[in-house]
Amino acid sequence: MQIYKVGGAVRDRLLGRPVTEVDWVVVGASAEEMARQGFRPVGSDFPVFLHPQTGEEYALARTERKSGRGYGGFTFFTSPEVTLEQDLLRRDLTINAMAEDEQGQVIDPYGGRHDLQARLLRHVSPAFAEDPLRVLRVARFAARYAGLGFTVAAQTCELMRGLAESGELQALTPERSWKEISRALMEPHPEVFVRTLHECGALGDVLPEVEALFSAGTGQQRLRVLEQCARHDQPLAVRWACLVQDPGAIDNERPESPTSPHLARIDALNQRCKPPRDCQELASLVGQYRVLAQTPESLSPAQLLALLQRFDVYRRPLRLEQFLAACEMEARAQGFASGSHPQGDYLRGAASVARGVTVQPLLAQGYKGAELGEALSREREKALAGYMKAP
Ligand SMILES: Nc1ccn([C@@H]2O[C@H](COP(=O)(O)OP(=O)(O)OP(=O)(O)O)[C@@H](O)[C@H]2O)c(=O)n1
Ligand SMILES: [Mg+2]
Numbered sequence: 080m081q082i083y084k085v086g087g088a089v090r091d092r093l094l095g096r097p098v099t100e101v102d103w104v105v106v107g108a109s110a111e112e113m114a115r116q117g118f119r120p121v122g123s124d125f126p127v128f129l130h131p132q133t134g135e136e137y138a139l140a141r142t143e144r145k146s147g148r149g150y151g152g153f154t155f156f157t158s159p160e161v162t163l164e165q166d167l168l169r170r171d172l173t174i175n176a177m178a179e180d181e182q183g184q185v186i187d188p189y190g191g192r193h194d195l196q197a198r199l200l201r202h203v204s205p206a207f208a209e210d211p212l213r214v215l216r217v218a219r220f221a222a223r224y225a226g227l228g229f230t231v232a233a234q235t236c237e238l239m240r241g242l243a244e245s246g247e248l249q250a251l252t253p254e255r256s257w258k259e260i261s262r263a264l265m266e267p268h269p270e271v272f273v274r275t276l277h278e279c280g281a282l283g284d285v286l287p288e289v290e291a292l293f294s295a296g297t298g299q300q301r302l303r304v305l306e307q308c309a310r311h312d313q314p315l316a317v318r319w320a321c322l323v324q325d326p327g328a329i330d331n332e333r334p335e336s337p338t339s340p341h342l343a344r345i346d347a348l349n350q351r352c353k354p355p356r357d358c359q360e361l362a363s364l365v366g367q368y369r370v371l372a373q374t375p376e377s378l379s380p381a382q383l384l385a386l387l388q389r390f391d392v393y394r395r396p397l398r399l400e401q402f403l404a405a406c407e408m409e410a411r412a413q414g415f416a417s418g419s420h421p422q423g424d425y426l427r428g429a430a431s432v433a434r435g436v437t438v439q440p441l442l443a444q445g446y447k448g449a450e451l452g453e454a455l456s457r458e459r460e461k462a463l464a465g466y467m468k469a470p
Pocket of ligand 1: 172175212
């Protein structure tokens with residue numbers, strides 16, 4: 080059997096980027112032989128094994144044939160006769176379809192090195208269409224390497240458009256899509272992920288509520304917000320919360336109304352993509368309170384307290400910080416370049432005043448149960464009233 084390094088490790092070494100994870104392909108071996116050598120199979124019908132010591136993935140050289148719609152519709156054909164070239168041919172991009180042998184010799188039958196030089200994300204063959212997730216992968220690689228000057232080849236974009244038009248993308252599960260979306264949002268150019276999907280006609284399948292913004296004329300604004308998020312190293316929850324907003328749709332009269340179409344959109348995106356809870360919550364909070372948080376001085380002490388309670392600033396201080404970060408990214412994308420965010424500082428100050436009110440003196444006065452809660456709220460409100468009056 081021969082073993083080659085493949086995929087990202089070869090690509091990133093040639094790009095001079097750090098290699099974090101190595102994938103291997105094994106030619107000329109059977110599953111039985113792998114087991115005899117101590118490799119552990121990852122699943123019964125998936126020709127991938129884990130190395131007994133390193134835990135790295137070793138896949139038998141294979142060709143894939145699609146047997147149906149969606150991710151379940153795969154059959155793998157592996158045999159000791161499948162060649163390295165056949166295996167590389169069914170991979171997604173030419174820059175991912177290179178192998179390296181034990182001597183460090185690069186095997187590059189489909190022009191991967193040329194495309195690395197030309198900064199092109201180009202599909203290897205029509206077999207690209209066998210896995211619709213690759214549409215998202217290409218956009219993610221575009222987001223990762225945009226800073227190096229990479230773009231999607233025109234024919235690849237057409238192939239992605241065709242896949243979208245065929246309806247294949249709708250068969251992707253939320254779990255697989257979210258994995259790509261979340262990784263793409265954390266790349267150096269998350270806006271390129273969204274723009275690439277939009278330009279290739281696939282955004283309507285992946286994030287239809289975001290695609291709709293492009294028809295409404297506010298799509299570019301979303302791209303600018305994502306750009307700011309990356310520039311300021313924001314965490315995933317902030318990036319997701321910013322992606323799903325639509326300031327154009329906010330009902331300025333009743334921004335916090337839970338029935339607003341703006342919040343319905345955000346809910347729809349949360350349900351479609353099923354991100355982790357903190358992402359979902361932050362997206363909703365930003366949708367609900369961003370407008371209110373622009374003028375916190377106009378709130379009464381009771382309203383200010385209600386806002387802080389809603390954020391649970393006592394137990395979840397990070398959530399208010401992430402909310403304020405999202406508001407700041409939004410402001411920056413609109414051209415307000417202020418490094419300090421006065422409303423943010425005001426709310427932070429209010430949160431620390433509310434947190435400063437402790438329960439011990441009330442316990443000492445004999446308050447218990449519901450009465451204790453009410454007394455605590457009164458004290459906090461009083462403290463906030465003092466804070467608001469302070470010069
Ligand atoms: N849907 C997919 C997933 C993976 N691959 C192939 O399998 C390799 C390894 O996949 P993966 O580790 O997911 O991607 P990498 O290219 O290694 O990139 P990353 O740096 O994100 O790990 C890819 O390079 C590509 O050749 C593919 O063709 N189609
Ligand atoms: Mg990899």
